[in-house]
Amino acid sequence: xxxxxxxxxxxxxxxxxxxxxxxxxxxxxxxxxxxxxxxxxxxxxxxxxxxxxxxxxxxxxxxxxxxxxxxxxxxxxxxxxxxxxxxxxxxxxxxxxxxxxxxxxxxxxxxxxxxxxxxxxxxxxxxxxxxxxxxxxxxxxxxxxxxxxxxxxxxxxxxxxxxxxxxxxxxxxxxxxxxxxxxxxxxxxxxxxxxxxxxxxxxxxxxxxxxxxxxxxxxxxxxxxxxxxxxxxxxxxxxxxxxxxxxxxxxxxxxxxxxxxxxxxxxxxxxxxxxxxxxxxxxxxxxxxxxxxxxxxxxxxxxxxxxxxxxxxxxxxxxxxxxxxxxxxxxxxxxxxxxxxxxxxxxxxxxxxxxxxxxxxxxxxxxxxxxxxxxxxxxxxxxxxxxxxxxxxxxxxxxxxxxxxxxxxxxxxxxxxxxxxxxxxxxxxxxxxxxxxxxxxxxxxxxxxxxxxxxxxxxxxxxxxxxxxxxxxxxxxxxxxxxxxxxxxxxx
Ligand code: ADP
Numbered sequence: 001x002x003x004x005x006x007x008x009x010x011x012x013x014x015x016x017x018x019x020x021x022x023x024x025x026x027x028x029x030x031x032x033x034x035x036x037x038x039x040x041x042x043x044x045x046x047x048x049x050x051x052x053x054x055x056x057x058x059x060x061x062x063x064x065x066x067x068x069x070x071x072x073x074x075x076x077x078x079x080x081x082x083x084x085x086x087x088x089x090x091x092x093x094x095x096x097x098x099x100x101x102x103x104x105x106x107x108x109x110x111x112x113x114x115x116x117x118x119x120x121x122x123x124x125x126x127x128x129x130x131x132x133x134x135x136x137x138x139x140x141x142x143x144x145x146x147x148x149x150x151x152x153x154x155x156x157x158x159x160x161x162x163x164x165x166x167x168x169x170x171x172x173x174x175x176x177x178x179x180x181x182x183x184x185x186x187x188x189x190x191x192x193x194x195x196x197x198x199x200x201x202x203x204x205x206x207x208x209x210x211x212x213x214x215x216x217x218x219x220x221x222x223x224x225x226x227x228x229x230x231x232x233x234x235x236x237x238x239x240x241x242x243x244x245x246x247x248x249x250x251x252x253x254x255x256x257x258x259x260x261x262x263x264x265x266x267x268x269x270x271x272x273x274x275x276x277x278x279x280x281x282x283x284x285x286x287x288x289x290x291x292x293x294x295x296x297x298x299x300x301x302x303x304x305x306x307x308x309x310x311x312x313x314x315x316x317x318x319x320x321x322x323x324x325x326x327x328x329x330x331x332x333x334x335x336x337x338x339x340x341x342x343x344x345x346x347x348x349x350x351x352x353x354x355x356x357x358x359x360x361x362x363x364x365x366x367x368x369x370x371x372x373x374x375x376x377x378x379x380x381x382x383x384x385x386x387x388x389x390x391x392x393x394x395x396x397x398x399x400x401x402x403x404x405x406x407x408x409x410x411x412x413x414x415x416x417x418x419x420x421x422x423x424x425x426x427x428x429x430x431x432x433x434x435x436x437x438x439x440x441x442x443x444x445x446x447x448x449x450x451x452x453x454x455x456x457x458x459x460x461x462x463x464x465x466x467x468x469x470x471x472x473x474x475x476x477x478x479x480x481x482x483x484x485x486x487x488x489x490x491x492x
Contacts, residue, residue: 010042012192014051014212017058018205023047023213024054031188034101034332035323035370041099044188047213049221052180055209056225059151059178062206067148067176069204074174075125080201082118085194089115092162092193094324099189100161101331101370102286103323114166114194117454117471121170124476129175141487146480148176149253150229153222157235158334159289161187165194167454168232169208171475173198177230179208182219184235186334188212215239228252232470232478234291237391237463244466255478256466257459259391260291260419262449263412265434266307267405268300270424274446276307279397280314282422282448284375287330288395289338291464292420292442292450295392296381297399298408304401308356308379311399315375316357321367332370333394339371342394346376352385353378353398383411391417405430409437418461420449441465 011028013020022028027046033039045051066074085092093108100107135142154168165183172179183191195210211218223231223246233243234257247254264282266275282294299307323331333339339361346359358376373394381388381398388398402408412421421440425431431445441460442452452458457469468478 161190352387353381
């Protein structure tokens with residue numbers, strides 16, 4: 001293993017205590033492109049408990065030094081990492097597309113988002129971190145400080161393989177925490193690239209540690225380690241539920257970003273062509289594999305038949321294929337398991353609505369080289385059915401006809417999730433009633449459910465989150481704790 005992450009044989013190590021090194025066992029796992037399984041993206045360290053142990057020890061050792069480092073110095077490193085990443089954006093965006101399968105435009109765009117996040121938190125590190133209060137004693141200097149938690153574990157999914165790690169890592173580091181980062185095993189290359197940018201920017205050894213490998217071999221020992229003071233997790237509700245129990249036992253501070261069943265409500269007065277474009281994009285871009293993807297189009301009955309016909313045409317015409325090709329609109333599902341599961345879930349949902357287009361694995365015209373699924377639309381979905389209630393995490397949209405805003409809101413809210421929601425209307429009063437009534441952490445009027453900017457809070461209500469928020473100023477809440485200070489002058 002050389003000082004860089006990549007050798008000629010494309011074997012990538014862990015990054016622990018400032019060094020790239022293989023897993024202690026020497027084992028590796030391979031990562032292949034979901035668009036073409038003959039494309040070997042690389043081999044990565046198949047780590048285990050002893051690697052986690054070393055990474056947490058390094059992070060614990062570095063914690064005091066990093067906590068005492070000036071926020072201005074931390075900001076300078078984040079700025080430098082942003083510039084390094086920006087210089088590599090086109091190349092990393094392409095690698096992101098190769099390993100995750102979203103289109104090249106999305107891959108490059110997401111890498112640019114990571115750059116923007118690093119820059120934002122470099123600025124945020126230099127913002128005031130406490131408040132000054134009056135005291136009963138007029139001579140007392142009474143104020144608060146925000147201090148880091150210590151060692152934090154960042155556990156990330158594959159669907160935004162560079163942006164989600166960046167939006168956890170940048171605030172964790174900016175506010176003085178040291179990090180053990182366990183990325184999804186389907187997208188380790190983006191994790192290596194992000195870590196590399198921060199290492200090249202001069203982050204001291206031990207401040208950021210990357211350990212690649214599986215959920216039970218790496219994730220599990222990491223979240224159980226008593227030296228881990230905070231856990232920030234994005235992923236499935238099932239794992240989130242396990243982490244809630246675990247954190248209740250260990251006392252670690254916990255942040256969860258989980259699933260969604262996000263509605264786009266289309267009212268009869270909306271600009272229907274605009275709504276159509278946004279509903280299709282919200283449901284299908286990134287192969288529908290976004291936690292903020294639109295999975296329910298809740299449409300006023302007066303326009304539902306026409307809107308459904310238009311959706312069928314637009315969804316049926318989407319160009320599915322090689323995500324590196326410029327004409328492609330929809331890439332593959334992330335893995336064979338994901339594609340099989342989506343198709344099985346669609347088959348099981350046939351009694352929940354009318355299958356209008358899609359639903360199959362695509363195998364002809366070169367699609368057989370990867371894990372492609374046809375963009376899928378169901379009409380007349382029963383809102384109480386599995387299809388109406390559960391997240392499919394794929395390019396699958398269901399139309400639910402309703403009578404007006406009140407019924408639309410009732411249907412929209414009758415799920416266990418509450419991540420994002422959209423309304424399409426021209427009426428301001430209706431828009432404001434929607435904003436008041438919808439149970440969602442991210443609310444859009446006249447735009448798709450999946451848009452989220454990095455300088456504002458991100459997170460869901462109900463089962464979609466853990467009442468904490470990521471990004472923007474909200475990130476400081478999670479990655480710091482408050483110290484209240486009373487300073488009295490000495491007597492006399
Ligand atoms: P996804 O479908 O996005 O992979 P998961 O919830 O299965 O959703 O995984 C999200 C991340 O959490 C991945 O990095 C995965 O390896 C990790 N993970 C899964 N199970 C556990 C667990 N029990 N403890 C810690 N990490 C886990």
